Every structure is written in C-alpha cells, then in structure tokens.
Amino acid sequence: MPSLVAFPGLAALQGLTGAAPPTGLASAATSPELASAANLALYSSMAVFTITMLLYAAYLAALGPDPSLRRAGEPARELVGAGAGASGTSGSPNPSDAATTGATSELAGASAGSGAGAVVGSGAGAAAGAAGGPSMRARKLAGSAFAMTCLATVLLVASVALRGLSVMRAPWGNMFEFATAGAAAAAVAYCLLARRNRWDWLGLFVVGPILLTLGTSLLAFYTEAAELMPALKSVWLVIHVIVAILAVGLFVIAFSVGILYLIKAHREADANTRPNFLETLPSAASLERTAYGLNMVGFILWTFTLVAGAIWAQKAWGAYWTWDPKEVWTFVVWVVYAAYMHARATAGWEPRKAMWIALAGFGTVIINFAVVNVFFVGQHSYSGL
Amino acid sequence: MSGPNPTPPAPSPGSSPGTQPGGRSGTQPGEIRQPRLGPLGWARWSWRTLTSMRTALFLLLLLSVAAVPGSIFPQRSIDAGRVADYLADSPTTGAWLDRLGFFDVYTSVWFSAIYLLLVVSLVGCIIPRSRLHWHALRSRPPRAPAHLERLQAHTSIPYAGSSAAALASARDILRRKRFRVHSHDEGWVSAESGLLRETGNLLFHVALCIVIVGVAVGHLWGWRGDVIVPEGQTFTSTFRSYHTFSGGPLVDSLDVPPFGLRIDRFDVRFEEVVGGAQFGAPRGFTAYTTTTDAPGEAGAQQVLSVNEPLTLGGADVFLLGNGYAPVVTVRDATGSVLYRQATPFLAQDNFYTSVGAIKVPAASPTMLGFSGFFLPTVDPSFANGPVSQFPALKNPELALSVWEGNLFPGGRSQSVYTLNTTELTQVPKADGQPLLIRLAPGQTYELPGGRGSITFDSVSRFAGLSVRHDPGKGITLVAALLTIAGLVASLLVRRRRIFVRASADPANPSTTLVTVGALSKTADPGLEAALQALAQQIADLSTGAAPAARSQRT
Numbered sequence: 001m002p003s004l005v006a007f008p009g010l011a012a013l014q015g016l017t018g019a020a021p022p023t024g025l026a027s028a029a030t031s032p033e034l035a036s037a038a039n040l041a042l043y044s045s046m047a048v049f050t051i052t053m054l055l056y057a058a059y060l061a062a063l064g065p066d067p068s069l070r071r072a073g074e075p076a077r078e079l080v081g082a083g084a085g086a087s088g089t090s091g092s093p094n095p096s097d098a099a100t101t102g103a104t105s106e107l108a109g110a111s112a113g114s115g116a117g118a119v120v121g122s123g124a125g126a127a128a129g130a131a132g133g134p135s136m137r138a139r140k141l142a143g144s145a146f147a148m149t150c151l152a153t154v155l156l157v158a159s160v161a162l163r164g165l166s167v168m169r170a171p172w173g174n175m176f177e178f179a180t181a182g183a184a185a186a187a188v189a190y191c192l193l194a195r196r197n198r199w200d201w202l203g204l205f206v207v208g209p210i211l212l213t214l215g216t217s218l219l220a221f222y223t224e225a226a227e228l229m230p231a232l233k234s235v236w237l238v239i240h241v242i243v244a245i246l247a248v249g250l251f252v253i254a255f256s257v258g259i260l261y262l263i264k265a266h267r268e269a270d271a272n273t274r275p276n277f278l279e280t281l282p283s284a285a286s287l288e289r290t291a292y293g294l295n296m297v298g299f300i301l302w303t304f305t306l307v308a309g310a311i312w313a314q315k316a317w318g319a320y321w322t323w324d325p326k327e328v329w330t331f332v333v334w335v336v337y338a339a340y341m342h343a344r345a346t347a348g349w350e351p352r353k354a355m356w357i358a359l360a361g362f363g364t365v366i367i368n369f370a371v372v373n374v375f376f377v378g379q380h381s382y383s384g385l
Numbered sequence: 386m387s388g389p390n391p392t393p394p395a396p397s398p399g400s401s402p403g404t405q406p407g408g409r410s411g412t413q414p415g416e417i418r419q420p421r422l423g424p425l426g427w428a429r430w431s432w433r434t435l436t437s438m439r440t441a442l443f444l445l446l447l448l449s450v451a452a453v454p455g456s457i458f459p460q461r462s463i464d465a466g467r468v469a470d471y472l473a474d475s476p477t478t479g480a481w482l483d484r485l486g487f488f489d490v491y492t493s494v495w496f497s498a499i500y501l502l503l504v505v506s507l508v509g510c511i512i513p514r515s516r517l518h519w520h521a522l523r524s525r526p527p528r529a530p531a532h533l534e535r536l537q538a539h540t541s542i543p544y545a546g547s548s549a550a551a552l553a554s555a556r557d558i559l560r561r562k563r564f565r566v567h568s569h570d571e572g573w574v575s576a577e578s579g580l581l582r583e584t585g586n587l588l589f590h591v592a593l594c595i596v597i598v599g600v601a602v603g604h605l606w607g608w609r610g611d612v613i614v615p616e617g618q619t620f621t622s623t624f625r626s627y628h629t630f631s632g633g634p635l636v637d638s639l640d641v642p643p644f645g646l647r648i649d650r651f652d653v654r655f656e657e658v659v660g661g662a663q664f665g666a667p668r669g670f671t672a673y674t675t676t677t678d679a680p681g682e683a684g685a686q687q688v689l690s691v692n693e694p695l696t697l698g699g700a701d702v703f704l705l706g707n708g709y710a711p712v713v714t715v716r717d718a719t720g721s722v723l724y725r726q727a728t729p730f731l732a733q734d735n736f737y738t739s740v741g742a743i744k745v746p747a748a749s750p751t752m753l754g755f756s757g758f759f760l761p762t763v764d765p766s767f768a769n770g771p772v773s774q775f776p777a778l779k780n781p782e783l784a785l786s787v788w789e790g791n792l793f794p795g796g797r798s799q800s801v802y803t804l805n806t807t808e809l810t811q812v813p814k815a816d817g818q819p820l821l822i823r824l825a826p827g828q829t830y831e832l833p834g835g836r837g838s839i840t841f842d843s844v845s846r847f848a849g850l851s852v853r854h855d856p857g858k859g860i861t862l863v864a865a866l867l868t869i870a871g872l873v874a875s876l877l878v879r880r881r882r883i884f885v886r887a888s889a890d891p892a893n894p895s896t897t898l899v900t901v902g903a904l905s906k907t908a909d910p911g912l913e914a915a916l917q918a919l920a921q922q923i924a925d926l927s928t929g930a931a932p933a934a935r936s937q938r939t
C-alpha cells in the first residue's frame with residue numbers, strides 16, 4: 001500500500017462519526033406523546049409571557065413621569081444610598097438604592113456561596129423608597145406581572161423537562177432545544193432575583209428577549225424530538241452546555257440592563273430631557289453596577305464553558321482545540337468580555353465606553369449561536385436543521 | 386470613577402509603571418521629557434506602553450477580531466480539501482487570501498504577532514504586580530486614618546466595658562472573619578481582608594501564560610497519525626504504518642508506541658424513524674477491538690467509541706471516521722485470484738455515497754484499475770445519479786468503470802481512493818460505449834476481451850482511527866482549571882479595610898465609644914451593612930450588653 005495517502009475523508013467524516021456508549025444500549029425510544037406535551041407547554045408559556053409583557057409595559061407606563069422626581073433629586077438619592085443611610089425612612093438598614101445596587105453582591109454571593117449576598121436582602125416592605133415609590137396602580141400591575149412571569153416560567157421549565165423526558169436525555173441537543181433552555185434559564189434567573197433586587201422595572205426587558213428567543217427558535221430552528229448523534233452522547237453535553245446556557249441567560253439580562261444604562265446615562269448627561277418612566281429606573285451608576293455584576297458572573301461561567309468544551313473536544317475529537325468555527329467564536333466571545341472587564345478596570349476609561357464593549361460581546365454571543373451553527377462548516381454539526 | 390483601581394492602596398502611586406492601570410505611559414513622572422528620549426528612553430517607553438492596561442485591552446480587542454477570519458475561510462489545518470476547492474473556484478482572490486495567511490489564520494504572522502505581544506504584555510504586567518503583591522502580603526494592615534468619619538462607611542456604638550476589652554472583641558471577631566489584624570497604636574485596630582482577590586487575579590494571568598506553555602509543548606512534541614482499519618484486520622502502529630502522520634519539530638519517529646489493534650466487529654446504527662434532516666443521522670458507532678500494548682503481548686478486549694478513546698502505549702486512539710469496505714475479488718481469465726481485499730471507499734455525503742478505487746497491478750498483459758462508487762442503499766434507476774439513499778446497508782451496490790494501462794505513472798505514490806488516469810485508458814463495452822459495472826453482493830461480472838472477472842463478495846466496514854499524543858495537554862488542563870479558580874477569586878472576593886477605635890465616650894466618660902470605619906477597593910454595596918453588623922457584634926460581646934444596643938451614627 002502506498003505510504004503517503006491523502007486522507008481526505010477523515011475531516012469530512014468527523015461530523016458523521018459517533019459511537020454509542022459502550023453498553024450499546026443507546027437506542028432510547030423517543031416518545032411522541034411527551035414531545036407534543038412539551039410543545040403544548042411551550043405554546044402556553046409563550047401566551048402567558050405575552051400577557052406578562054403587556055403587564056410590564058403597562059407597569060412602566062403607570063410609573064410615568066413622576067412630578068415629585070425632579071432630575072435634581074437623583075444625586076441626592078445616590079448620596080443617601082452610599083453614605084449615611086436612610087435616616088428618614090423606617091428602621092430599614094438598607095437605603096433604597098443599596099438594594100438595587102446590591103444586585104452585584106447578590107449574584108456574587110449566590111454563585112460563590114460566600115453568603116455575602118445576605119447583607120443586601122431588603123424586605124419587600126422597603127419597596128417604598130425614599131422618593132415615595134410607585135403608585136398603588138403601578139404596584140398592583142407589577143405584582144400581577146411578576147405572578148404571570150412565574151407561571152410562564154413554570155410552563156417553560158415544564159416544556160424543557162418534558163422534552164428531555166420524551167427523548168430520555170438532557171434537553172439541549174440541538175439549536176431549538178438550546179434556545180428554549182436558554183430562555184428558561186433567563187426566566188428562572190429573573191424570577192429568583194427579581195423580588196430581592198426589586199427588578200420590576202427590568203421585567204419588560206427580560207420577558208421581551210425571552211419571547212423573541214422562543215418565537216425565533218420555533219420558527220427558524222424547530223427540530224423534532226429525536227435521539228442525539230453519537231458525538232453528543234456524553235456527560236460533557238450536560239456540563240458544558242448547561243453552563244453555557246446559564247452564561248447566555250445572564251448575558252441576555254445584562255445586555256438589557258446595559259442598554260438601559262446607556263439610555264439613562266445619556267439622559268442624565270443632558271439636563272433638559274423631558275421626564276418619563278426612565279426617571280423611575282435606578283440611577284445610571286447603579287444600572288452600570290448591575291450590568292457589570294451580571295456580565296461578571298456570565299464571564300466566569302463562559303470561561304468554564306470554554307474549558308469544559310475543550311475537555312469534551314479532547315475526548316470526542318482527539319484534540320482539545322482545533323479552531324473549529326464554534327471554538328473560534330466561543331473564544332471571541334470570551335476575549336471580548338475579557339476586554340470589557342479590563343476596560344471597566346482601566347482607570348480613565350469611561351464606564352460608558354466599557355459598556356459598549358459588553359454590548360459588542362453580546363453581539364458575538366448571538367453570532368456564535370445564530371450564525372455559526374447554521375452557516376459555518378465545522379465539527380459542531382448539532383443544529384438539527 | 387466606578388471602575389476599581391487594581392493597584393493596591395499601600396504603595397505610592399507610580400512606584401511600578403507596569404501596574405498603572407491606564408497610566409498613559411509617556412506621561413508618567415520622569416517621562417515628560419519625551420522629545421529628547423534616547424534609545425534607552427524609547428525602549429523604556431515602548432515597554433511601558435506595551436505593558437499598560439490600555440495596550441492589553443487594545444490587543445485583546447484586536448485578537449478577537451483577528452480570530453474571526455479563521456471561522457469564515459476554510460483552514461488548511463482543519464480541511465485542506467476545502468482550501469483547495471476555494472483556490473480552484475476563485476483563483477485570484479484565493480491567491481491573495483492565501484498570501485495574506487487567511488487559510489492558515491492561527492499560524493499566520495499577524496495572528497501570532499498579536500498573541501505574542503499579548504503574552505509579552507501579560508508577563509510585563511504580572512512581574513511588577515507580583516512583586517507589589519508579595520510586599521502587600523507580608524506587610525501589616527496600614528495605620529488608620531485620623532478621622533474615621535471621613536471614610537466611605539463608618540459608625541459609632543457605645544460599649545459597656547473597657548476600651549481594651551472592646552478592641553479585644555473586635556480583634557477576635559475580625560480574625561474569625563479572616564481579616565488580617567494589627568494594632569499600630571493603643572486604642573486602635575486595623576484590619577484588612579481580601580488580598581486573595583489580587584492573588585486570584587495574578588493566578589489567573591499566570592495560568593493563562595501556562596496554558597500557552599502547554600499548547601507549545603503539545604505543538605513541539607505532539608504527533609498524530611490517521612489510519613483506516615477494516616473490520617477483521619489488525620493495525621500495528623509504527624511511524625510508517627499510518628496513512629498520514631504529522632508531528633511537531635521535536636518528535637522522534639521512534640517515540641510512536643508499537644501497539645496493535647484489531648477491529649473484531651464494528652456496529653453502526655442510523656436514524657430510521659424521524660424524518661427531515663434527522664433521517665439517516667448517525668446514532669451509534671461501537672468498535673469491538675482486541676488490543677496489545679506491544680508486539681507479543683497478550684491481547685485485551687476493549688470497546689472503542691466516540692467520546693470513549695482508548696489509551697495504548699501512551700497514545701490515545703480515537704474513533705473519528707467510518708465507512709464501507711467492499712470485499713472484492715478479481716480473477717484472471719483462468720480463474721486464479723489476482724486481488725482479494727476489503728477495499729475502503731470514502732463517504733462523500735451523509736448517506737455514505739462513497740468513492741474508491743481497486744488497483745490490480747498483477748493483471749496481465751496490462752494492469753487493471755476499477756474506480757467508482759459504493760452505494761449502501763441504491764436507487765436502482767440512478768434517477769439522481771449514483772447516490773445513496775440511506776447510510777445503512779439496505780440495498781448495497783458497487784458501480785465501477787474499468788481502466789487498463791499503467792496504474793502508477795512515474796512510480797510516484799498516490800491516493801488509494803482514486804485512479805491516476807494519465808496513463809490509463811477506459812475499457813469500453815463491446816459496442817464501444819464506456820463500460821459501467823453494477824454489482825450487488827455475490828454477483829460476478831465477466832470482463833470483456835478475456836480480461837478475467839470481478840466479484841463483489843461482501844461488504845465490511847472500516848473504522849477511521851486517529852492516534853494522538855499530546856504531552857502538553859496535562860499542563861494545559863491544570864492551567865485552565867487554575868484560570869477558573871483565579872478568576873473566581875479575582876472577581877468575587879472583596880477587598881476591605883476596617884479600622885476600629887475605642888475610647889472614652891466624650892459625652893459620658895465612664896463608658897466606651899467604639900468607632901468603626903471601613904473602605905473598600907471595589908464597588909461594594911454590602912460594605913455599609915457589613916460594617917453595621919460588625920459594630921453590633923462588638924457591642925453584643927460587651928459584658929452585660931443591653932439586649933438591643935441601637936447603632937447611632939455620628
């Protein structure tokens with residue numbers, strides 16, 4: 001046999017290659033009944049999310065431009081938050097602003113298990129902040145919007161779980177499933193954090209992207225429930241992808257907060273804007289800190305995603321890094337967010353400029369998902385399309 | 386400025402240029418005489434610019450942009466075939482792109498330059514920061530400022546007991562909270578926590594460097610060999626026995642371990658139920674093998690599958706390819722066997738339309754060659770040409786054209802999957818039309834003109850194995866895990882300083898007044914609450930503490 005053989009087929013074959021787990025018992029039956037129940041739950045969840053979105057929009061409208069909130073009042077509130085404490089309000093140890101800015105430490109505490117988050121917890125009773133707080137009507141709207149969000153989230157999580165049961169595997173084996181699970185992760189994160197951090201104002205900006213994601217994934221990425229291709233049959237699918245989903249969920253929320261921050265910062269810089277509902281959002285500085293906290297935890301999870309992906313690639317493809325398009329973009333996402341962290345830590349760099357880098361980072365997340373999976377040729381052929 | 390300042394607070398600013406975040410080099414003290422910089426001055430200026438945070442930031446952004454083309458254009462290191470296709474399709478742009486390195490992005494000069502600069506910047510930034518941090522770790526928490534009231538957060542609380550007792554409690558509580566504690570003067574306690582933050586940050590950056598070291602080790606001493614092994618055959622690993630072998634510049638071909646591997650059985654399963662794009666998708670591949678670590682050793686039964694590589698003689702064996710190897714027999718006119726072999730055909734699409742060649746140099750008077758398709762599930766009408774309808778063996782067929790002449794022009798080695806037809810002529814049918822032989826398993830075709838016969842005996846499968854050795858991967862793995870650990874510490878640990886003063890209460894000299902002040906290096910919304918909790922704890926420890934000593938603020 002000639003010794004110098006071109007080996008053209010191998011690269012082309014890699015996408016096809018796979019192997020069952022050693023037991024050979026891979027032929028788990030898929031259950032169409034469970035799969036259609038999963039779809040039903042998904043549609044119901046989207047319906048409820050739509051109502052939720054309207055409620056949150058109504059809530060923001062009800063907040064309206066509050067005449068008691070002159071622009072000059074902002075810095076005063078900031079000072080109260082950072083300095084001497086809310087001497088005017090009841091004995092609450094947490095000045096109203098600290099509760100919002102607490103998002104950072106809240107997240108940090110939650111993921112590090114350091115318990116640092118405990119110091120920020122402010123009761124819902126403290127909701128009526130120094131500035132008089134939202135009207136009764138607005139509060140009612142926020143309450144029902146939150147309840148509906150929880151309902152929609154339960155439905156969405158049920159849909160993901162049913163999908164998993166219908167195929168007896170982790171329900172994130174193709175783009176449709178990944179998008180749905182990512183939306184569920186963002187929804188769960190919001191439900192868990194919203195009350196403590198008083199994120200009613202954020203509701204619209206979380207539920208909106210979630211609905212958009214679900215709609216897109218149904219229209220563009222829908223894939224029948226089916227068994228996985230062999231290269232995906234690995235515990236690393238569970239580890240690597242679940243962390244990626246969590247990271248993306250955080251990036252989504254951080255993206256919304258980041259945009260709000262830029263708008264708010266723009267308004268604060270401009271003295272004669274007409275007051276509107278944005279007035280009632282937290283200050284630009286605290287929005288910036290919230291976005292940073294979310295992005296930071298997202299970045300840590302993304303680093304883990306990258307490393308776990310490399311470990312999996314080593315097992316599945318024989319090399320931990322081959323500059324496959326998906327690897328390239330995972331790396332690009334990571335580097336852009338690292339640049340954001342640097343920009344924010346660099347004295348003399350405006351936080352606003354840093355935030356633009358974070359938004360660009362989110363752009364790369366979207367490309368990594370929606371463009372790379374579909375249009376680029378690589379070994380990550382799991383889109384299911 | 387809400388962005389945290391990475392320089393530890395104790396050393397005077399500017400004492401280490403490399404750690405000056407955003408300190409625009411060249412505007413640093415002593416560097417303002419820029420117009421008259423000598424060579425040394427320029428060198429120093431370049432070094433400081435290179436190691437500034439701004440440059441690191443710029444290089445990071447540049448790196449992210451530079452990585453992108455490698456995902457858009459085909460890369461030689463991944464799929465040389467697609468690069469060749471691209472060059473054939475658009476020769477002019479292709480040639481330019483090639484010259485600029487767009488088909489080898491990750492080894493191109495510009496990409497390498499960016500990441501090497503980044504590494505230099507990284508090292509130049511780590512060294513001075515490590516020095517500073519080392520001093521910070523060994524120095525005591527600093528003396529308190531005279532006026533605690535001016536700190537970020539502060540509070541006073543009465544203490545029922547002596548001031549010495551108050552400070553002792555404070556020390557106790559702070560130690561338990563893992564603060565480093567020191568009293569510079571009587572009546573004061575200074576405490577500091579969160580040096581782990583900087584430790585973690587340094588660990589993160591150092592570990593990044595080690596990741597690169599691991600990658601380099603793998604590049605220099607690592608190797609990979611690819612080989613196709615049909616079912617029932619044994620592969621014995623030597624440097625020469627691989628179909629393709631590539632190794633780093635420091636690889637000795639004798640490093641390749643001499644293991645043996647026999648594919649006893651190769652099970653394959655495809656999606657038959659679900660329609661759409663999933664129809665025919667691969668579902669399971671399992672190779673049952675007998676392996677030996679070295680010649681002459683007893684064989685072991687092992688299962689090889691994707692995600693489940695084998696380790697043999699220090700090298701990892703991966704199942705990365707698969708396909709069909711029709712067993713074909715060619716006889717001469719007298720019926721004696723000239724060729725009998727399982728001949729691998731390479732799949733071209735998801736349904737395993739496969740191409741291959743059968744070379745019979747022993748034929749006379751001239752050599753014979755067959756080339757064409759193997760179709761695991763054929764549409765007999767060939768309505769869409771010779772393409773397979775399904776990847777499994779539902780209705781296999783071999784479709785071949787026949788050539789004669791010189792199979793090996795120039796004696797050069799060539800692909801085993803195609804015929805080099807420059808010195809071959811196609812054998813026609815009796816009526817002069819090109820001959821196409823279509824065989825199902827078990828069928829035989831008598832070649833025209835007494836050239837003998839060809840029999841399609843059966844189909845076996847082959848496994849495409851990739852054998853890899855990467856001595857750097859352990860280093861890279863450990864470093865990558867350290868990166869995560871460092872990052873978590875760097876981003877989640879909070880750096881705080883707390884100062885406690887205990888003195889006689891000026892309003893009521895018989896009691897002690899404890900004043901606590903705190904400051905943090907980073908945005909730290911929990912600081913105020915932590916301070917209040919600490920003051921309360923100190924007060925609660927006072928002998929016979931009033932049940933609810935309310936905090937007062939000055």
Ligand code: HEM
Nearest residue numbers: 338341342345389391436437438441503506507510593875
């Ligand atoms: C491979 C490239 C690099 C990556 C991926 C990277 C990543 C990071 C990350 C994620 C942080 C945490 C940011 C934070 O604490 O908010 C950080 C901090 C830091 N990096 Fe880098 N870095 C790189 C190169 C460099 C270089 C070349 C320098 C030197 C100029 C540098 C200097 C610093 C400093 C001083 C901090 C501390 C910021 C702080 O504590 O707030 N980094 N880096």
